[in-house]
Amino acid sequence: MKYKVISCNVFKREIEYAAARSPYSLEIEFLELGEHARPRELRRKLQERIDAIDGFDAVLLGYGLCGTATDGLAAGKVPLVLPRSHDCCGILLGSRKRFEELFADMPSSPFGSVGFVEHGDYYFSDGEMLFGDGYAALVEQYGEDDARYIWDAMHPKLDGRLQPITFIAIPEIPCEEAMARCRARADEEGRAFQVETGSLRLIRGLLAGNWDESEFLIVPPGRSVRQVGDWNEIIRLA
DSSP states (O other): OEEEEEEEGGGHHHHHHHHTTOSSEEEEEEEOTTGGGSHHHHHHHHHHHHHHOOSSSEEEEEOOOTTTTTTTOBOOSSOEEEESOSSHHHHHHTSHHHHHHHHTTOTTOOEEOHHHHHSTTOOOTTSOOTTOHHHHHHHHHHOHHHHHHHHHHHSOOBTTBOOOEEEEEOTTSOOHHHHHHHHHHHHHTTOOEEEEEOOSHHHHHHHHTOOOTTTEEEEOTTOBEEEOOSSSOOEEEO
């Protein structure tokens, strides 16, 4: 079996680790972290790549729903496979159920990982990035006043304090330096800092062809992805 892998480079270390242990031939392409701040543009880039692929048994996406970026994506000449996950947090944690356990009360809670720290100085995934892409995109779409209102609603404070930062540490991936940088950033902003253990199980399953339909959506040629917007199914065939 030969698979084409297209992934956000937030998973670069994790995918390279799992790819070295996959039984299949993999051709891997990484897109830049931060594209999710412009989901329509990211969808266009992904679709262009998917449409151009031939000679593989499937296209594997290292993306979740990612701000609706994969909503509407269509399989090309070969099946398209992606995890049932709202975003990279659920993938890094190893399951959408684990994501729900930790973040159901506040899904916009900021988190970090090795990939967020190593690529483009993105420390926290809630859009509070050092270059402010998430907020800038809102300003461009809604204007300064409305953007500030939307931003504050998306990032509520707890008892008047900024939300804590959760760093996801995957045991197989060295993360001490990245964790220290993320902790320092949290300290600068007066945020609490906590660490949760992540898992490679979804990434391993994706690259190894273990596509349990409760955890992965398999899109046949001619079909597309549809956002569901729940905690369980997340995406389905359109």
